[in-house]
Each structure stands twice: as C-alpha cells, then as structure tokens.
Amino acid sequence: MSFAPFAAIFIIAWLWVALRKLENGITFVIAVLPFGMFAAISVAGLSLLLAHFLAMLTMVALVVRWITTRTSGTSVLLPIDGRYLVFFAAYALFSALVLVRLFAGDFLVFPMNLNAGTTQVSIFFPSSVWLLRPSNANISQAFYILLSCGFFIAAISASKRFGRQIIELGLVIATSINIFLGILDFLAMDNLLAIIRTADYSLANQQQMAGIARVIGGFSEPASFATTSAALTAYFAMSALIGRKTRDVVLAVGNLICTVFAFSSTGTVALVCAFVLILLHGRGFLTNTLSRTFAHMLVILAATVVFAVCMILLLTPAPDLIADMVEHQILEKRNSMSGIERRAWAYSAFAAFWETWGLG
Template sequence: MTLAMLPFGMFAVVQLPSLGGLSILATTLFAAMAAGVSALGVLLRPGRTSSGFNSAAVALGLFSLYSVFSALVLVRFFEGSFLVVPVARGVAGIQIDPSFPSVYVPVSPSSANLSQTFYILIAFAFFVAFCGWMRREGPAAGERLFAIAAAINVILGVLNIIQFDLLLSWFQTAAYTLHDQQTMGGLRRAIGGFSEPAPFGAASAVFFAYFAWSWAQSHRPRDFLLALFNCAFVILSYSTTGFAALGVVFAIFALARFLDIHGKIERRRTALKIAGYSIVLAAAATILALTPLLQIAVDLLDRLFFSKLDSLSGQERGAWSASGMNAFYRTWGLGAGAGSVRSNGLLPVFLGSVGLPGTFAFFAFLWLTIGRSAKVIADPALRRMYVGARIAALAQLTALMLSMTVPDPTILLMVCCAIASIARETALRTSAERLVPVAPPETRLGATA
C-alpha cells in the first residue's frame, strides 16, 4: 500500500490543524504502518535474522538522529539570533519583496520542527522495514511493487488529461493549493495525482528511469509500456523539474550506450547500433526541418529554463535558497534545525536545516546505497535492478536539487535506494555462498558414520 500510494501526492488521510494544518499523506501513513508491522515482527520473533539494518541504514539513522537533535536543541540554542523564511505559510513577518508573499521571521521553535522530524523518522523506519521485507522476499518482489506504482501513476495521469476531475477530487484532499488549470503554450499541464505539475513530472521521470533501463536490459513489454507512458507524462507536465530529471536520465543512457559501443569488439552489433542511432537522428532532423516543432520547443525551453530565474517564482525561490545558506553560516555549519527554515534546492535545504553533520550522514547513506560500482554484481537480473534503481534515484535527486524546500528525504527516494541496496547485497551474498568450499563426499560420509 505504501508503494501503491506513491503517485497519490495530494491524497491526505489525516488533517492536524493543531500542527499548523499538517496533512498526513496516504504514503506517509502506510509507510509508518509498514514500519510498525516490521517492528512488531522483530519484537514477537526476536530470532528472525532478516532485519533491514545494514551500513546504509546506520548512516540514515545517524542523519535522522541529528535531525531530531537539531529540531529539539539547535533551534532553541539559536532562537532569535537571525532571520529565516519560515516553513509555515501565512506567518506575519518582514516582507522580502512586494511581488511575492514570502517573509522573514526570527528563527524560533514551531510545529514545523515536529512535522519535519516526523517525516524524516518515518522515511528512515520505512527504509529499514522495506529492506528487511525484500531481504526475505527478494528484490524482485520490490520491483513488482514499484511496477504497480508506475502503472497507477499512468492511470492517474490519463484521468487528469481527460479531465475526470470528479473522480480525482476524492484523492485531492491535502491542504495544498491545487494547480490543475495551469497551461503552457495553450496546453493544459498534467498533474496526475499531485497538486501541481512539478512533483508529477519528477515522479514520472523516476518511474521512466527505472523501467527504461529495465527494458533496455530485459526487453520485457511491461517495462517498455511503463517507460513509454511515464515519459509521455513527463513531457505533458511541462515541468522544469521533470524535464531536468529526464535530461539527466537521457544523459546517463547516452553515456552508457556510448561506453557499450566502444567496449564491445563485435563489429556487426556495433555497426547496427551506430546505424540505428543515425537513422533516428536523421528522422528527427527531418521532422524538425519540415514542421514548426523546433520553434515550439525553443519557446518552451525559454519559458521553462532560460527565463525561469527572472520569473516571480524564480526570484522567490532564490530568496529561499539565500535564507538556507544564511542559516548555515549563522549557525557555524550546525544547521538551524529540521523544520526551522524554508529553503530551495537539496544542498541549501540540508545545509541550512541540519548543517554539515546531517548533510554528511545523508550523503554517506547515498554512497552506501547507490554510489558503489555494479561491476561486482554477476547476476544480470540483480545488476539490472541495481543500476535501474540507481538511475531512478539520481532522477529523484535531480528533482530535489531544483525543488526541495524542507529536509524530507521522500519515500520515493527511500524505495529506490532500498531496491538498489538489497539487489547489491543479495548479489554479493549469493557470490559469497558459491565460494564456500564443500567437503568431498567421502569426508561427509565418514563424519556421519
């Protein structure tokens, strides 16, 4: 249920007005329930060996502990010493610019400190629970659940495109502003099950990354269809975040194909690949020359990227980034506390909220899950899952680099990192078991006698 709820980015099942209108999304609720069930299993069956703890879980646990420390202690230590952009909306403060609503307020404890540590702890607990479950069931079981999530994302995108808003309104219950009527070049931007195009485009890019790589290695029709439709919805979202993540994925694919061509000595296959790429490029150039698609694409790129920083949204997010970096400097690199400051972009958010210690622990977690080489994985299926999850995680990290505002590592990133971690761990364990020497038959018979 946690993975099935990933595409429902605006489906809140609990509203907490006492915590500043906090909306608990369905994904978060089911992630907490999954972690709770896993913890009960460990308590009731203490002899069970398939726990979800490994070196990556330890690094993520250190990040979570420091986040709690920063939200409870550091924010009080630095209270009132400098100005920040608060996480909560609608707070009275010093207007940054008359053109947008963000304000500066003195750093101080708030309900946002509790809500953000809540999200971080649940992400950590779910990572451990999901890793433990895949260690028992196998990483292929996790991949099947990820495929279900990708299919649901496509279904919600189709419902949004055909404007079946009556059904979607049942799942758009969070206390967010619903941006379902935005257009780009006269075309309605798709949002799927999210509140706006950016997170929908980013999630679609993550699903595309995994299943495009999987199809390139396995040629399964299911993977091809999931990759194709999710790629289409990245485009239909017209999201800067989604396009940036998609561009990173395509760059990784192009580099992999280039290395693949030059790494093989089979001349016929290499020639066929080069010929195929040349035909595709020639067809694309012909279409662009005979149609106005090139001008339309240039116009869209100008709106989405080149003029983005000059827009009011770009200026506001620039002020958020500056607020996060100012918090980092004013706290001597310790951070103002998770939930204390709204920033923009993964590095300003982490540095401003949890400082160097928390940022280092989180990047150690990323290295231990998706940073290590796939060459040691001999099994083709496990290597496919590891590399696919790694590319999907990089797509999500690209989106977070552009649009992250609070230090929530997101359940989607935890899923990708967990699949990569367990796929690599399973491959290494299988290889080690094969290398264990087996006693000769006569020795075993003699020992039995």
C-alpha cells in the same frame, strides 16, 4: 480532524494484503506513492498523505512483530550504503529538534506555512519571514524523517529476505497508476481527480505552457509530478536495458511522456541527470549480454525515434513549443515569480548555514 472517506477503501485493501503477509504492506505503500495529494487525515491544517499513513501502519506492525517474535526471519538487514542515509536522518532529526532551539531568535527564516510569517519580503511572491523558532513544522519534519528512514530499512530488509520483487511489484503498480493519473489530468477530468485531491495544499492545475495545460497527475503541482515521473522513467529504462522486458519499455516511455508534459524545469533537470547516470553505466549492460537480435532492435528503435522526432518538428508546431519552453524554463526562469522566490529561499539557506557555523 477530517478523514477522507475514499481512503478507507485503500486502508481495507492494505489490511487485506498485509494480513496475508506483512511484507506485502511495503509493496502496497510503494504502489500508492503517485497519490501525492491524497490525504487520509487532515488535522489543524496539516495533511497526512495516504502513503505516509499506510507506511506508518506498516512500520508499527513490523516493529510489533519484531518485538514479539525476535526470530531470525525478522532481523534487520541494512547494507553498508544504507548507513549513510541513517546518519543523514539522525543529523536531520537533531537539526529539527535541537538546532532550531539552540539558534532560536538569531536570524530570519522562511516558515513552511506561508501565512505564518510577519514580514513579506517581496511584492512578487507571498513568502514571508520570521525569526527562527520551533513550530509544529519541526515536529512533522522529525516524524517524516523517522518514517522515511524506517521504511527504507524495512523495504531493504524485506527485499533481501524475499527477493526484490517485493519492491519491483510496487514500482510497477505505482508507475502504471502514475501514467493513468497523468492521462486523467491531461484530459482535464478534475471532477474525478477531486476524489484523490484531499490534502490542504495549493492546487496548481491551471498553469499552461504555450497554450498546453501542464500535467500534474495525482500531485499538487507540476514539479512534484515531473520529478516522480523522471525517477520512474530512469528505473524502468535501466530495467528495460538489463532485463529486455517489453513491459519495462512501455512503463519507461509512459513516464517519460508524463515528465515532458509536466513542462517543469525541475523535472527536466532530473530527467537529464537520470539519463546521464544510465549512460555512465551503459557499457556494462550493453556489452556483457548484448545479443545480435537486441542490437538490431536497438538500432531500429533509435532510427525510428529520430525519424519520429524529425516528422514532429517538420509537421507540428513543436519547434515553437520547444522554443517557448526553453525561454520560460531556462532563459527567463530567473526573472519569473517562481525563480525569484526560489532564489530568495536559496539566499536564506546560505544565510542559515553561515549563521549556524555550518551546522544548519
């Protein structure tokens, strides 16, 4: 077992805010989500990320308080939509603990540990397969399922009692940290970022796209950083359109830039899906409270963006970069090592679905 000394600072900070009000621990956990490769503890090759460790502490403290007090202020408030997540978590838990034993030895699967398999399926990527059987990964999956679902319930309950600012403050801090870490990685300050890259993950920070380094921020690879940045972009873009706050505009634009510079096809798809959802709800927040001043500002902003894009396309090598991105991320993605590996994973998943009669 190894412990990251720098993580002690965050644990002390969590104790300081949680002792003042336990719900502040939820805000703190959300704030440290951008540290996607910062492991607080590593045991037998498994890394417990700082956010997961602090979420576990928060959940334990909330459960202890709920058991010892049983007051009306500590009741669990779960929306109807949240029950779908609880059902999904229960089924995922059943799959990780029961189905893996029920169908053990019936078919081949890709283990999470790349070195654990017995048969390498291709010379193009390192993944190997073995007969389905229980492993430590099933225990860790069950733990993360319970932790994620429990933290969701706790966060929703806290926001209903004390207001959404408990979650929103954490998102504002997390978004700011995400942008800051993205800037550090763009500037290739790897020695400084090594402090928070303590997890036993493969670090993919040397990849480039058209000669430009792909940004990964506080994560281990571009896709994770891009999808996180895309989600934060969507939230604060919607918040900016509803609340008309300059802060939200800055945070949305900052994370949009982070998503773009990750040069990730997964992040690009996530960003497109996010903006489609925003457009689908656009009529509601643009017509109900749309003032003349805001409408003018929106038109001026759109014109400025179009003008800036035109100048970038005319005066910079951006067209070549975009063409290279489209070629590598879309047109040739299927034939890349990543594309071949993911296609093999997808075939394996469909095979597992068929072999388990649709259960797994």
